[in-house]
Amino acid sequence: MSAKEIRAEAASWLERKERSDWSDTDQAELDQWLARSTAHEVAFVRLQSAWERTERLVVLRPLAQEPRAPRRISPLLMRVAAAGAVVALLGAGAAWFALSPRDRTYSTAVGGRETVTFADGTRIELNTNTVLRARMTTDQRVVWLEKGEAFFQVKHDATHPFVVMIGEHRVTDIGTQFSVRRGKKDVQVAVTQGRVTLDAPGIASQAALLTQGDVATATARSLTVTRKSQAALADDLGWRRGTIVFRHTTLAEACAELNRYNRVKLVITDPAVARRTIGATFRTSDVELFARVAEVALGLHVNEHGDEIDISR
Amino acid sequence: MADRTETGREAAGRAMTAPEVRAWFVREVLPLEAMLLRYLKHNWRDKSDIEDLLQDIYVRVYEAAKKEIPAAAKPFVFVTARNLLINRVRREHVIPIEAVADLDALDVAIDAPGPDRSAIARDDLRRLQSALDRLPPRCREVVVKRRIDGLSRREIAASMGITEETVSAHLTDGMCALADLLYGEGRP
Numbered sequence: 001m002s003a004k005e006i007r008a009e010a011a012s013w014l015e016r017k018e019r020s021d022w023s024d025t026d027q028a029e030l031d032q033w034l035a036r037s038t039a040h041e042v043a044f045v046r047l048q049s050a051w052e053r054t055e056r057l058v059v060l061r062p063l064a065q066e067p068r069a070p071r072r073i074s075p076l077l078m079r080v081a082a083a084g085a086v087v088a089l090l091g092a093g094a095a096w097f098a099l100s101p102r103d104r105t106y107s108t109a110v111g112g113r114e115t116v117t118f119a120d121g122t123r124i125e126l127n128t129n130t131v132l133r134a135r136m137t138t139d140q141r142v143v144w145l146e147k148g149e150a151f152f153q154v155k156h157d158a159t160h161p162f163v164v165m166i167g168e169h170r171v172t173d174i175g176t177q178f179s180v181r182r183g184k185k186d187v188q189v190a191v192t193q194g195r196v197t198l199d200a201p202g203i204a205s206q207a208a209l210l211t212q213g214d215v216a217t218a219t220a221r222s223l224t225v226t227r228k229s230q231a232a233l234a235d236d237l238g239w240r241r242g243t244i245v246f247r248h249t250t251l252a253e254a255c256a257e258l259n260r261y262n263r264v265k266l267v268i269t270d271p272a273v274a275r276r277t278i279g280a281t282f283r284t285s286d287v288e289l290f291a292r293v294a295e296v297a298l299g300l301h302v303n304e305h306g307d308e309i310d311i312s313r
Numbered sequence: 314m315a316d317r318t319e320t321g322r323e324a325a326g327r328a329m330t331a332p333e334v335r336a337w338f339v340r341e342v343l344p345l346e347a348m349l350l351r352y353l354k355h356n357w358r359d360k361s362d363i364e365d366l367l368q369d370i371y372v373r374v375y376e377a378a379k380k381e382i383p384a385a386a387k388p389f390v391f392v393t394a395r396n397l398l399i400n401r402v403r404r405e406h407v408i409p410i411e412a413v414a415d416l417d418a419l420d421v422a423i424d425a426p427g428p429d430r431s432a433i434a435r436d437d438l439r440r441l442q443s444a445l446d447r448l449p450p451r452c453r454e455v456v457v458k459r460r461i462d463g464l465s466r467r468e469i470a471a472s473m474g475i476t477e478e479t480v481s482a483h484l485t486d487g488m489c490a491l492a493d494l495l496y497g498e499g500r501p
Contacts, residue, residue, distance in 0.1 A: 002365060003367065007364075008485065011486075018484075019466060038372045039368055042371040042372055042375050046496065049343065050492035050496065051460075051488050054441060054491060230468070
């Protein structure tokens with residue numbers, strides 16, 4: 001077989017490996033193919049290493065060319081669920097908080113990521129620094145997001161709705177994929193597919209119905225729903241692939257976001273620096289690259305000491 | 314490899330783990346590709362052989378590294394290249410005079426300093442950017458959507474009005490072209 005043919009085969013393996021449905025069986029087949037000859041292995045290593053480097057490409061893309069995600073933001077777009085669509089069980093909700101031996105707790109460390117698949121087919125992906133308690137029984141499907149962020153792919157079951165509790169807030173699925181992020185003072189729910197309802201006690205007496213593309217932010221006193229394009233939602237969920245996407249993001253926000261994933265913290269004290277914007281994609285772990293981009297592309301000063309990286313003018 | 318009958322690890326030298334060999338190969342050998350290609354093109358008349366020669370050199374180097382990582386990558390790679398060319402010349406009973414002459418000059422060439430690694434690191438981003446810019450437009454669009462915007466194969470197909478198979482074809486082309494651009498500074 002010629003080098004060209006082997007290369008084409010290696011590329012085809014790599015392309016398949018990059019897809020989301022890559023399985024253990026696929027990996028075993030690839031391993032076999034690699035073991036069959038060193039020529040295969042070399043061709044694959046060469047292509048893969050080049051391909052992996054392209055992750056860094058975007059940082060030099062001029063901001064002017066940044067494709068602006070069309071964000072149609074309608075302030076306080078509240079859709080009220082048809083009465084009866086959701087069983088309002090705020091009182092009963094309190095009972096769920098009692099720890100039960102059937103509960104299982106899942107957690108990730110800073111920088112960690114984990115996927116849990118339940119017997120009913122529901123999948124939950126935990127982002128960095130997350131704690132989630134789950135009660136998945138034959139008659140109840142409830143999870144408590146104690147802290148952090150998770151993406152849910154729920155197998156719909158009309159008789160056993162899937163419920164996510166975030167403090168006082170409750171998200172009930174109506175057949176869907178969505179993410180929930182618990183901040184210090186707010187809760188953010190983004191729906192990528194299907195519909196959910198969001199109960200925000202103390203704000204609205206009825207649950208808000210969220211459909212595909214809706215991003216709801218609820219605090220103790222307010223609930224806002226904005227709408228995002230699929231591309232913008234995909235950016236927000238970049239962490240599922242280990243990446244963070246910044247589009248016209250201020251350095252302050254970008255640093256805060258990267259800091260969620262890393263032990264080494266980025267620090268900006270100068271407000272003028274904090275306000276500058278960046279458009280780039282990073283691996284969630286790539287603090288070093290971020291610092292280098294700040295230095296080389298933005299012409300800032302970077303000072304590393306201990307577990308801190310200071311960025312200044 | 315006709316002239317290589319075994320690939321097992323020998324007692325001599327520390328046996329390398331697969332990730333170690335891989336990392337060494339990516340770090341030390343692949344950056345030499347542009348130089349190696351120039352050397353091969355200069356010393357081998359039939360240009361259609363170049364890809365296969367390059368692969369054979371990589372295979373030999375990689376297999377040697379599995380047993381023991383060579384102390385200095387650059388001389389090792391170029392000596393391997395020269396030996397391979399000499400073997401080919403003998404086997405094919407062709408004697409390209411100019412090739413032999415240049416092969417002798419190799420000893421000097423490998424003493425010259427290799428690309429400065431810190432310079433490579435500094436240029437890395439720019440190099441990546443220009444590699445991307447040199448991809449054919451449709452192929453680049455697919456690569457950017459996949460790699461930078463993080464869209465799935467299906468999403469890319471829908472957004473460009475092409476089939477998922479076409480997306481895959483662009484991606485595999487893009488993977489090959491990017492490797493050539495990044496390591497070999499592009500194939501003619």
